Amino acid sequence: MTSAQSPKITLVTGGSRGLGRNTALAIARKGGDVVITYQSRADAAQEVVAEITAMGRKAVALKLDTGAVAGFVDFAAALKAALRETFGRESFDNLVNNAGHGDFTPLGGTTEATFDRLVNVHLKGVFFLTQALLPLIADGGRIVNLSSGLTRFCYPGYSAYAAMKGAVEVLTRYLAKELGPRGIAVNTVAPGAIATDFGGGAVRDNAEISQHVAGVTALGRVGVPDDIGPMIASLLGEDNRWVNAQRIEVSGGQGL
Numbered sequence: 001m002t003s004a005q006s007p008k009i010t011l012v013t014g015g016s017r018g019l020g021r022n023t024a025l026a027i028a029r030k031g032g033d034v035v036i037t038y039q040s041r042a043d044a045a046q047e048v049v050a051e052i053t054a055m056g057r058k059a060v061a062l063k064l065d066t067g068a069v070a071g072f073v074d075f076a077a078a079l080k081a082a083l084r085e086t087f088g089r090e091s092f093d094n095l096v097n098n099a100g101h102g103d104f105t106p107l108g109g110t111t112e113a114t115f116d117r118l119v120n121v122h123l124k125g126v127f128f129l130t131q132a133l134l135p136l137i138a139d140g141g142r143i144v145n146l147s148s149g150l151t152r153f154c155y156p157g158y159s160a161y162a163a164m165k166g167a168v169e170v171l172t173r174y175l176a177k178e179l180g181p182r183g184i185a186v187n188t189v190a191p192g193a194i195a196t197d198f199g200g201g202a203v204r205d206n207a208e209i210s211q212h213v214a215g216v217t218a219l220g221r222v223g224v225p226d227d228i229g230p231m232i233a234s235l236l237g238e239d240n241r242w243v244n245a246q247r248i249e250v251s252g253g254q255g256l
Contacts, residue, residue, distance in 0.1 A: 007057070009083070009092040010236060011035045013066055013129070014099030016045035018196040019146070022229030023096060028052040028059065030233050033087060035079065037064035037099065060086045066099040067120035072132040080136060091138040094236045097126045097145045097168075102200070104157045115160050122164035127171060140183040142236050145172050147247065149192040153255030165190070169247050176245035185244040189232055192251025194223040218253025227252070 010027050014020040015036025024034045025048070034052055038045035038061055045061035052059035060082050064075050083089045100122055103114045126145060137143070147169050150162040169188050176186040193213040195204035202209050203222055213222045231250050234240060 006087075006089065007031055007033045008094060008236070009033045009035065009087055009089060010094035010096060011037070011079070011092055011133070012096045012098055013037045013064065014039075016041050016048055016061070019191065019194065019225055019228050020096075020098040021048050022225035023098060023232045024048055024059070024229075025051060026229035026233035027236065028055050028057040029230075030237065031057070032094075032233070032236075033058040035059070035082065035092065036061050037066070037075075039063070039065055039099070058086055064099075066125040066129060067117065069120075069124060069128045072129055075129075076132045076136065079133070083136070091136050092141075093138050094142040094144070095130065095133060095137060096232060096236075097130065097143070099125070100146065102161060104161060106157050107159050110160050118160050118164050122161070123167050123171075126168055130175065134179075137184065143172075143175060143179070143184060143186040144232055144235060145169075145175075145186070145188050147172075147188045147190040149190050149249055149251040149254055151190060151247075152249065172247070173245045180244075185241065187235060187243060187245065188247045189228070189235065190247055190249040190251070191228050192217065192223050192249070192254035194225060194228060196225060213254065216255055217251070218256050221252065223250075223252055223254075 010032055012020050012024045015024040016038035024036050027034055036045055036048055049059045049061050062078055065071060083092060103118055145168050147165040150158050151166045151169060172186050172188040179186060193203045210222050214220055228250055
């Protein structure tokens with residue numbers, strides 16, 4: 001069976017929780033196979049794998065620290081082995097650079113260590129992981145980089161985090177240009193405030209923050225993971241094959 005006849009395989013980093021988990025499940029519901037990565041919660045990752053296999057799709061979970069570039073060569077080798085053993089493939093089709101964390105501090109209180117953690121995961125990690133995996137991405141594939149609505153609207157305390165995401169948006173356009181000859185489309189998805197455990201669960205668990213976000217959002221509520229995962233899954237499909245080098249905000253009209 002050729003790659004074109006097989007279900008598409010998507011690698012979702014940070015797929016054991018939050019938006020990554022939702023994205024992986026949405027892809028499986030559309031008939032895709034999935035590789036997810038996790039940093040420490042192997043149990044949560046295996047729960048996602050079990051949910052996907054229960055749908056009749058194939059899935060595997062691999063450990064990865066997206067902030068540790070030195071480990072990317074070994075991860076690529078592990079991924080190559082998993083592709084062969086689980087999917088009977090030598091390549092995968094789509095990469096979703098989702099893994100991330102939130103360190104939110106005022107400009108004057110941001111330490112170099114905090115800044116470096118954000119650089120390593122959200123920018124350096126995305127750049128060099130994509131580089132390491134390019135030989136395994138099939139021609140005609142898709143890459144989606146996760147950004148944030150915070151690159152458009154501003155709140156105090158998010159300067160370092162938003163700066164990394166802004167850099168990822170620029171990187172996306174350059175990747176689209178360089179990978180165009182291989183038929184690989186590259187886009188950015190920028191969620192608004194979403195009710196997950198991200199950033200300590202502030203949007204999900206803090207009623208004051210939730211009410212504020214709903215009040216400044218055109219659709220009048222806080223976003224939920226189901227607003228994001230299915231959108232990414234759709235972006236990876238053939239119906240969106242001509243969408244390339246774009247920043248697509250999925251925020252319900254926050255901060256208009």
